[in-house]
Amino acid sequence: MSDVMQSNKFQSIEVPNRFALAPMTRTSAEPDGTPNALMADHYEGYARGGFGLVITEGTYTDDKASQGYAYQPGIIDDAQVAGWQTIVNRVHAAGSKIFVQLMHAGAQFQANRYTNQPVGPSEVMPKGAPLGFYGDQEAWQTPAAMTEADIHAAIDGFAKSATNAKAAGFDGIEIHGANGYLLNQFLSTHFNKRDDNYGGSLENRLRLVVEVVRAVRKAVGDNYPVGIRLSQGTVTDPDYQLPEGEAGFRRIVEAVRDAGADFVHTTDGDVNRPYFVEGNQSLASVAAAVDGIELIINGNIDETNYQDVANQFPNAILAVGKKALANPDFVQRLKDGKEIADIDFAMLQPKATITNELAWRGQNAA
């Protein structure tokens, strides 16, 4: 068996193999954001299916504007923490590790039980339309430009949620800095039109990201895995590129490392896509060249290319999304040499809920 199936030391934890379940929002929590038994079965299923590391869906971090979707889980109150604790225990009992993804929606805001007003770096809406499989909203709302007080409250939310995650027993924390959510918006010249310390130059656009990483690190202490997911593109603008190119992305990786991140998780439509305003490197290859930080990589990893990707990025964890949805036992299937199915997006219709997935599985059972 290839070494991708061997246990691997990832920061301070031992993972049973180098496959991770990519974070995937399923809008299946209780209306008050409490993770429930359905979610516990769901996440345990991926652990039983062989994924050495499970990364949860984006989980909101405060009772202000961080929630982006109805039925999204949070990690801000006792009931939510208890719900996650059950999930953590179930995944551990199945032999896998689990990280929580902490997410602030920013301008990519479709539903929130605490406020109707989205916030973002500037009064700029995302491109395109809201995501139909997360809710019925037809148009984005204009976000309010965050004040310094809003920024400090958002940082505080990440820090408190990190403390809660550690208390719930999670093995590590992934901060969501990708895909057009709040932290990615600050990095983006589409969203960020600020003329204060948080806008303009890359160093200024990086400031909030760095402050969040530092605050999370401070909250959980040393020897606890903390990292950040990074992309250029967003869910509605997958080809957005940083004007600073490869050098800019390298700078972001170095800055989060220096702020206390142990790993970055790069995500793109394809792990090997050359994808900068200049040069021919992928996100993953730029990040891999930075010393002193570990890597999770994502983007179209499947049964045909995983070995090449694993060889190209020794020690990196490979995060799998769509192939995992189609095959919750993807890793076990690889081990057994069994057939791997392609995703049928009907399983996420009309909404990307676990209930709809189970109904689809019932209808499509042989």
Ligand SMILES: Cc1cc2nc3c(=O)[nH]c(=O)nc-3n(C[C@H](O)[C@H](O)[C@H](O)COP(=O)(O)O)c2cc1C
């Ligand atoms: C239904 C669905 C929900 C997703 N939710 C999240 C999320 O909560 N957080 C995140 O960082 N990425 C999310 N993603 C993106 C995936 O983590 C992954 O980056 C993407 O599917 C590409 O990887 P793949 O080619 O292996 O599928 C989601 C993707 C899908 C299909």
